[in-house]
Amino acid sequence: MIPFNKPYLTGKETDYIKEAVNLGKISGNGYFTNKCHLFFEEQFGFKKTLLTTSCTDALEMAAILLNIKEGDEVIVPSYTFVSSALAFIRQGAKIVFADSRADHPGIDEKKLENLISKRTKAIVVIHYAGVACDMDLIMDVAQKHNIFVVEDAAQAIDSYYNGKALGSIGHLGAFSFHETKNIISGEGGLLTINDNSFIERSEIIWEKGTNRSAFYKGEVDKYGWVDTGSSFLPSEIISAFLYSQLEKLPEIQKKRVHLWDLYYKNLRSLEIQGSIKLPFIPGYATNNAHMFYIIADNVMQRDSLIAFLKKKGILAVFHYLSLHKSDYYTKIQKENKDELPMADHYTDCLIRLPMFYELTEQQVLFITDTIKEFYQ
Numbered sequence: 001m002i003p004f005n006k007p008y009l010t011g012k013e014t015d016y017i018k019e020a021v022n023l024g025k026i027s028g029n030g031y032f033t034n035k036c037h038l039f040f041e042e043q044f045g046f047k048k049t050l051l052t053t054s055c056t057d058a059l060e061m062a063a064i065l066l067n068i069k070e071g072d073e074v075i076v077p078s079y080t081f082v083s084s085a086l087a088f089i090r091q092g093a094k095i096v097f098a099d100s101r102a103d104h105p106g107i108d109e110k111k112l113e114n115l116i117s118k119r120t121k122a123i124v125v126i127h128y129a130g131v132a133c134d135m136d137l138i139m140d141v142a143q144k145h146n147i148f149v150v151e152d153a154a155q156a157i158d159s160y161y162n163g164k165a166l167g168s169i170g171h172l173g174a175f176s177f178h179e180t181k182n183i184i185s186g187e188g189g190l191l192t193i194n195d196n197s198f199i200e201r202s203e204i205i206w207e208k209g210t211n212r213s214a215f216y217k218g219e220v221d222k223y224g225w226v227d228t229g230s231s232f233l234p235s236e237i238i239s240a241f242l243y244s245q246l247e248k249l250p251e252i253q254k255k256r257v258h259l260w261d262l263y264y265k266n267l268r269s270l271e272i273q274g275s276i277k278l279p280f281i282p283g284y285a286t287n288n289a290h291m292f293y294i295i296a297d298n299v300m301q302r303d304s305l306i307a308f309l310k311k312k313g314i315l316a317v318f319h320y321l322s323l324h325k326s327d328y329y330t331k332i333q334k335e336n337k338d339e340l341p342m343a344d345h346y347t348d349c350l351i352r353l354p355m356f357y358e359l360t361e362q363q364v365l366f367i368t369d370t371i372k373e374f375y376q
């Protein structure tokens with residue numbers, strides 16, 4: 001069976017974990033955490049970064065930092081992972097769901113302004129498959145209406161919008177290092193803070209509502225409880241693991257892009273004959289090869305293709321179920337009459353193909369040949 005995902009290990013993980021253990025400080029915010037922060041800030045130009053235990057946690061920190069509370073509205077695409085909405089619902093926000101674009105599962109920027117009301121506090125955008133949303137359009141709308149922008153960049157490490165790193169454009173950004181992402185630490189995440197006014201408070205929320213970070217830096221002579229917060233920081237064991245992956249980032253990305261290009265080249269004939277649609281990468285966006293997906297015509301064809309591939313030993317999977325139709329949301333939002341046809345279209349028709357570092361060219365060829373066989 002060709003799996004859908006296989007976590008890639010660089011071989012240095014346990015060396016660095018051993019080093020962290022030998023350093024004698026294995027709680028968070030130590031040697032390897034600092035090395036990771038420096039790497040991210042230097043490599044991608046984020047103003048300030050904080051490692052978290054997951055992208056979900058980074059999004060929760062964003063919701064706290066933006067003071068989201070009961071009565072606030074937050075715009076979130078429906079075609080995304082649960083956490084993009086959940087982090088804001090937990091703070092009491094009402095979620096206003098946005099539809100996806102016809103040419104790409106990302107948020108439909110042109111329809112954004114219709115969703116804004118006097119209560120809108122933030123827009124969360126998702127760079128689906130690591131491909132940028134049109135951030136200039138989004139930041140313009142946000143600025144005009146005085147709204148914050150959070151980039152859910154969970155899938156978007158090392159990907160760019162007009163030369164700017166994703167996660168560095170919105171007021172705040174969130175990355176994931178879950179084992180299904182390009183760069184991993186099992187579970188793990190990163191909050192990026194690009195607006196100076198959030199920097200000081202972000203460190204406090206990160207450290208259980210205390211000013212312990214300032215204390216470590218010698219800025220205050222004792223630390224105590226000064227704000228809300230939680231324990232959002234990972235231990236040095238996680239940071240050490242992550243650092244070994246960061247050192248291999250260029251190789252990992254190069255290999256993934258190579259496999260992605262191979263998929264695209266091999267399946268292009270099926271797109272030309274009108275059987276499937278392939279991913280669209282707008283001119284302002286780069287491709288970090290987080291995911292290779294294809295779009296079938298309808299749900300029946302999608303399901304029978306997945307079943308056909310499985311019979312041939314290939315694990316392909318569908319992706320998100322529109323959040324506006326989820327059990328939880330329909331329970332808490334009873335009068336919900338959202339019509340989001342593109343989100344439903346991707347819910348029904350999108351298929352993700354195996355994509356991981358150790359996937360071979362021969363396997364990609366086998367997968368694309370099998371898909372062609374299905375369409376004959």
Ligand SMILES: *Cc1c(COP(=O)(O)O)cnc(C)c1O
Pocket residue numbers: 053054055056057080081083084126152154155175176177178187188189
């Ligand atoms: C993976 C993912 C998340 C969740 O990341 P965790 O680190 O597992 O919390 C959130 N949003 C998107 C778009 C994702 O792909």
